[in-house]
Amino acid sequence: xxxxxxxxxxxxxxxxxxxxxxxxxxxxxxxxxxxxxxxxxxxxxxxxxxxxxxxxxxxxxxxxxxxxxxxxxxxxxxxxxxxxxxxxxxxxxxxxxxxxxxxxxxxxxxxxxxxxxxxxxxxxxxxxxxxxxxxxxxxxxxxxxxxxxxxxxxxxxxxxxxxxxxxxxxxxxxxxxxxxxxxxxxxxxxxxxxxxxxxxxxxxxxxxxxxxxxxxxxxxxxxxxxxxxx
Numbered sequence: 001x002x003x004x005x006x007x008x009x010x011x012x013x014x015x016x017x018x019x020x021x022x023x024x025x026x027x028x029x030x031x032x033x034x035x036x037x038x039x040x041x042x043x044x045x046x047x048x049x050x051x052x053x054x055x056x057x058x059x060x061x062x063x064x065x066x067x068x069x070x071x072x073x074x075x076x077x078x079x080x081x082x083x084x085x086x087x088x089x090x091x092x093x094x095x096x097x098x099x100x101x102x103x104x105x106x107x108x109x110x111x112x113x114x115x116x117x118x119x120x121x122x123x124x125x126x127x128x129x130x131x132x133x134x135x136x137x138x139x140x141x142x143x144x145x146x147x148x149x150x151x152x153x154x155x156x157x158x159x160x161x162x163x164x165x166x167x168x169x170x171x172x173x174x175x176x177x178x179x180x181x182x183x184x185x186x187x188x189x190x191x192x193x194x195x196x197x198x199x200x201x202x203x204x205x206x207x208x209x210x211x212x213x214x215x216x217x218x219x220x221x222x223x224x225x226x227x228x229x230x
Contacts, residue, residue: 029059029089052097059090076120131167142180152185171215
C-alpha cells in the first residue's frame with residue numbers, strides 16, 4: 001500500500017517520454033484500478049473514483065494503439081485476444097467507478113455499454129486475471145435493479161464461473177460474489193459462508209498473495225457490516 005503511489009507516479013513519468021508503450025499503459029491501467037480497489041475505495045470513495053477514471057483512460061489509450069476503438073468508444077466486435085487485457089481493465093475500472101457512483105444517472109447509464117465488452121472479453125480470454133471477466137459480469141447483473149435488467153441469479157452463475165479453474169483460489173472473486181450477489185439477492189447465508197471461507201483460507205506464496213491478503217481484510221470489514229446490509 002505504501003509503495004504503490006510512488007510506482008504509479010513513476011509509470012506516469014515513463015509514459016510521458018514513451019506514450020506508445022502498450023505494456024506500460026496496461027500496467028498503469030492495472031495499477032490505478034488495483035490500487036483504488038484494494039486500498040482506497042473502502043476509505044475514500046471520491047479518491048478511488050478518480051483513480052478508476054485515470055486507470056480507464058490508460059486502458060483506452062492501450063486499446064487505441066491496438067486499433068480497437070471507434071470514435072473513442074470500445075466496440076466488442078473490434079476486440080481480439082491481444083486487446084482483451086486492455087478491454088478487461090477498462091471495463092473493470094468503469095464498473096468499479098459506477099459501483100461507487102450509483103446515485104449518478106450518467107454513471108448508471110454507462111452500464112449497458114459495459115456488459116457486451118465484458119462478454120466479449122470472457123469469450124476471448126476467459127481465464128485472464130483469474131477469470132476476471134466473469135466476476136465483472138456477475139457484478140454487472142448484481143449492480144442493476146431488476147427493472148433495468150439486473151438479475152441476481154445470473155450474477156451468481158457468472159460468479160460461479162469466476163470461481164472455477166484459474167479463479168478458484170483467487171479470494172477477491174469470492175469477496176465480490178459475497179458483496180455483490182449475496183447482498184443483491186439478500187442471501188445472508190451465502191454472504192456469511194463465503195466471507196468466513198475467505199477468512200479461514202490458507203494462503204500460498206504465489207503471485208496472488210497480495211490480492212488474497214487484501215481479500216481477507218476486506219472480507220472482515222464487510223462481515224462487520226452484515227446488520228446494515230440485511
